[in-house]
Amino acid sequence: MASIIDYMKKNKDTSFDDLALNDADILSLNEIGYIPFGEVLEPAFDLSQELTLRDVLEHYEGKRDKLDYNFIMTKERVDLLEEMISSQRFADLRLSHYVNDVDNELEKQFAAMIFRIPKINHTQIVFRGTDDTMVGWKEDFKLTYMREIPAHRSAIAYLKNYLSLHEDKVLVSGHSKGGNLAVYAVSHLPSELQDKIAQVYMFDAPGLHEAEVTLQSYQNIRDRLKVIRPEESIVGVMLNIDVEQEVVESQSFGVFQHAATRWQVSEETGDFVPAEKPTDLSLNLQQTFKQWTDELSSQELKALFDTVFDNLIDNGFLSLNELSHFNRESATTLFNVFNSLNAINEDKKNLMSKSAKLFFAAFAGNFKVAKIEAPKLNLPALPDFPDWEEIKSKFDKK
Structure with a gap:
């Protein structure tokens, strides 16, 4: 089985005349949209203007060992x-209109850019997925x-500005x-x-809310x-989309x-390798997410996520990267987070208990692994949050 990196190595010197632009090329362009070009290339280059990537990245040759993955x-x-910038296939790949906007006050994480291949007149507008900021995940x-x-x-404004x-x-x-x-912004453009x-x-x-899918402006671009989703999709089964999905294999x-x-x-060919069908895990999660959003009101969901993310942010966890570097200092901060959760009012505490029970009970009721069905769980009432100060004191004594 081949990944897009394997594909790129094999076809790096294959022209678009011999192998037309395909799904593997489009996914590759989308994936390099995650590279933080602003941090890598600025202030030496103006990323609002069109730049040939091969030319500008030559300035950073030999510095890969210093990259912080x-x-x-x-x-x-x-x-x-x-592989792409060293290939003949993408020798004239251009980057422009780069934007990376993280606004803690607005709770917004937005990044977009445009890749262009002049010799085949291909222009691809890429909207980046979530970065590692807590603001991005809360959004x-x-x-x-x-x-x-x-x-x-921001995505609507970005498209309007460029397309006009x-x-x-x-x-x-x-x-x-x-x-x-991408789908939301395109469905909200004028015809x-x-x-x-x-x-x-x-x-x-993730898809859209049911009301969005019924809009004529969405139907215009449907x-x-x-x-495209992997066979064990988890993120892609959230919310609604009413077109047939291409399910693909993954390593x-x-x-x-x-x-x-x-x-x-x-x-x-650059085509995706089709999977036989989505896994039971993915199908069951799709039903579980739907049940969760159906049975919790918008106000309840807002209160739940505000409580969790605001406590993390207020206690100094601004990114997933900070959570991954676990040491005594971060352990102490996490204790503070859990202790603050313990102090929330009873209504919010009951909501978090209700949410956890609903999600895990709905999921466990249909969960299968290796064709062995797990027993349906009759979950007891969840206990109060533990006394994290007591646990912290024991940790400190060690």
């Missing part, structure tokens, strides 16, 4: 970028109870939350700008949607299938 700049994505969970989040408004000044048709893509931004959209690619992305399993660099493609 993280949640979004993974080794696989850097490998893919290096993701807002999708469960808000029809429009701050990043949606350019006549060529464009392809719009996004992975994870980026795919949600004259929608006519400039060739296709919209959603890579394992036949241009291409929805990974479980939540790690969300990493699109592990999806399987044909080295010869």
Whole structure:
């Protein structure tokens, strides 16, 4: 089985005349959209202007050993970028209109950019998925109870600004939350700008609220949607999308299938390798998410996620990267988080208990692994949160 990195190595010197632009190329362009070009290239280059990536990245040759891999700049994505910019196939790949906007006050995480391949007149607008900021993840969970989040408004404005000044048709893509931004923004464009959209690619992305799917503006672009998910999709089964999904094989399993660099493609054609069907895990999670959002009101979901994320942010956890570096200092901070949860009022405490029981009971009731059905669980009432100060004191004595 081949990944998009394997595909790129095999076809790096294959022209678009010999092998036309395909799904593997489009996914590859979308994946390098996770590279934080602003941090890598600025202030030496103006990323609002069009730059040939091969030319500008030559300035950073030999510095790879100093890169700090993280949640979004993974080794696989850097490998893919290096293969692409050193290839003849993508020799004239251009980057422009780069935006990376994280606003803690508005609770917004939005990043977008445009890749262009002049020799085949291909323009691809890429909306980045969630980065490692807590603000970004909190905004993701807002999708469960808000029809429009701050990043949606930014995505609409971004498309309007570009499309109003350019006549060529464009392809719009996004992975994870980026795919949600792509379909939402395109479905909220005026019809004259929608006519400039060739296709919209959603890579394992959450769908839309039911009310959004019924809008005429969404129906106008519905036949241009291409929805692609791994067989064990978890993120991509949230919310609603009413087009047929392409289910593909992955080298990974479980939540790690969300990493699109592990999806399987044909080295010869660039097509995705189709999976037989979604896994039981993915199908059951889809039903569980629906039950969860059906039985918890928007106000309850907001209160739940505000409580969890605000406590993490208020206690100094601003990114997933900080959670991953666990030491005595971070352990103490986590104790403070849990202790503050213990102090919340009874209504919120009961809501968190209700939410946890609902999610796990709904999921466990249908869960299968290796065709062995787990027993349905009759969960007892959840106990109060533990006394984290007492646990912390024992930790400190060791």
